[in-house]
Every structure is written in structure tokens, then in C-alpha cells.
Amino acid sequence: MGNVYTLAKVILQIGIISLFYMVGTWIQQLFHLMIPGSIIGMLLLFVTLLTTKFKPAWIEDGANLLIKHLPLLFIPVTVGIINYLFIFEGKGLVLIPIAFVSTILVIAGSGAVSQYLAGKKVTEHE
Helix, strand or coil, X not given: CHHHHHHHHHHHHHHHHHHHHHXXXXXXXXXXXXXXXXXHHHHHHHHHHHCCCCCHHHCHHHHHHHHHCHHHHCHHHHHHHHHHHHHHCHHHHHHHHHHHHHXXXXXXXXXXXXXXXXXXXXXXXX
């Protein structure tokens, strides 16, 4: 019975996260913004988490599951790039070092933020 409860809880939490995504997409379409709806939804979730009314524990297990399987979510994007190989013809080869450097910067930035937040979480529990 515990597994059914855990599964239902994770599904509900992923539903809550998806709701923020859908609201962000709706706002983006309603106001014809250039910012993607997923980013708006993420910012809404962030602002909501900053309040004391919405607790991170309400979405923590669902978010952890999504993060655990995050590489699988990038497979369609990677396969989709094959449709745009023509971009790399001619001067498009310059995009390869740009993509490489930007990827390294994102990895370093994400790692630094993760380490900072992990250290902050440890000090809060002490």
C-alpha cells in the first residue's frame, strides 16, 4: 500500500510542476512574449517557492524523479538536431566551438550553484 501512496504522491507532484509549466505557456501566449512559457513557469515556481505558503517538500519527490531521468528528456532534442545539419555547412563550423564553450560554462555554472546550495542545505540541518 505504501508504494501506491508514493506513486500517487509523485504523480501529483509532477502534476503541480506541470501546472506551473502550463500557466507559464498560457502567459507567454496571452501576452505574446519572446520568453518561452517554460521559463516563465519556472520563474513562477521559483517565486512561489520563495513565499512561505508553498513548501518545497510538496514537489520535492516529483522534482527529484524528473532530475534523475533528465538525460532521457534531451534525447528528442539531440535527434532533432539531425534535421538541421545544413546549418553547419560553410561558416556553420564556428558553431561547434561556440556550443562547446557554452556547454562548459553551463556545466561549471550549474555545478557551482549546486555545490553552493548543497553546502547551504547541510549547514541548515546542523
